[in-house]
Amino acid sequence: MTGKIRQYFSKYHALKAWLFLSPCLVVILISGAWPLLRTFYLSFTNTAIDYSSAGAFVGCDNFSNLFEDPDWWEAVKNTLFFAVVSVSLEAVFGFCVAFVLHRNTHFKTVLRAVVLIPWAIPTVVSAKIWGWMFHDVYGIINRILEFVGIISKPISWIASSELTMVAIIIVDVWKTTPFMALLLLAGLQSISNECFEAAKVDGVSTWRLIWCIVLPMLKPTFVVALIFRTLDALRVFDLVYILGSGDLSCATMSVYARRYLLDFGEVGRGSSAAAMLFFIVALVSVLYFTISQRNLRKVNK
């Protein structure tokens, strides 16, 4: 019996495996690998979108032009600021939400559906809805702030790039805190209940429970969630494009790259920006893999 099975498994030809894989791999190569390689190649040429220039090889000109462009550095600064601030806010709020949901069993099912709604709403739609709420004259947010007495006259949220960035961060926190919360909730649920019960019996205060038991045990999940969100935040496009009306003053790297690629038609320059973004994201991913690997090793010890 087992002999027959072993014989069958030994007949597993690698060829068959690749046969099953091939349709998927072909599609990934066409839709992912080839366009990515093109981007790298084009970033060393002076191609224009209408192919009016020959697309000659220009070495690293695009990159040196890019690094001399204050708009690019502004985009880098905006992206990093956005990523750091929004991801840290989401981590804090996400943890609070996860912790409460974990303890509160009465409304768990309802609340889980409720927190999923901001995540499921298309980003373009959330940007439009919040854009309307942030409207300087008729927006509900200014009215509420005035009513509560925090501001004396309406704020024009989209007039300055700083305030626009604040608005963008608020919307992003609203939209992606659920993702963070649900990941952390799954992590919390994998901690055995005995830990919580033991702490309860010993009369440990909630703060100590969080600092000394929950956070250390949640660390692997936290690291993964933070990296996922950071990678997402680094490539942010929709929110910034809609709320910032495509302006370069509060653009992120993705918006900057798309502006040059399609609106200005300077494909070489845009590709070099896209390639830079790719390398930054790759760098963060590598960081993530080394950290998670180290975590695994610790667990194995």
Place this chain on the structure above:
Amino acid sequence: MISKWRIQRFVRHSFLAFFCVLLALWCLFPFYWATVSSFKVGSEIFNTNFLPDSFNFCNYLSVLQTSGFGKSLANSAVIAIATVAIASLLALLAAYPMARMEFRGKKRLLFLILSATMFPQVAVLFGMFELLRFFDLYNSREGLVLSYMILTLPFTVWTLTNFMRQVPKEIEEAAIMDGASKLTILFRIFFPIMRPSMVTTGLMAFITSWNEFLFALTFSLTGRARTVPVAISMLSGAGQHEIPWGNIMAASVIVTIPLILIVIFFQRKIISGLTTGAIKG
């Protein structure tokens, strides 16, 4: 003693309840506000009443009559469903060897597929643009489906591989004893077992392609392939400063309703889809 403990419990419970109410308000208010605004007509939209004077469907009618919005809705649905179908089939085929067969380079391949889920979209934007124009797929629904493969396929393969690994070996061994071929095993045995997981990945793929904006904006030119997010971003009034907020809010509500239904009915599946990738990674 007991009364003190009761007071403490009461305080804690009311604090928790307060937090939950606040959370629900924070999550739901924007959508509620969009719904309210979508029912307000004329200058009513500029007041901040929390309920509209009457449920007036003017904005909805005017959006649906806006040339192309209905077509965009159909485009979004067709593209999302095609993306789900193709990605599910290809990923099921690919997940089988990944989870159940031994071959050289498997680990490296799985790693590459996982990395592809973290891709910045803009890095493939122009290459894809060229490719679609070359194949004459620019401004077509097929072109958008092709471009959505890179957004959905790696994630689907990764998740299905993880799910398939959990299926006990015995089930497969019985079929091997009966001399079933690989394809038979995959479609007769794994497919029924994997169906719940495939619903999860399918929902994630559906939401991804329904919500996608950057590719849809770049690879569509006219109403022929335009999806709803792009249509909404382009809704504008007669003049530059006359933004038709009522219409935009009505359109937003229309696009969001399918997603809210999905969230309500498939809550558990979506949460498992969100967390498997991260927890097992």
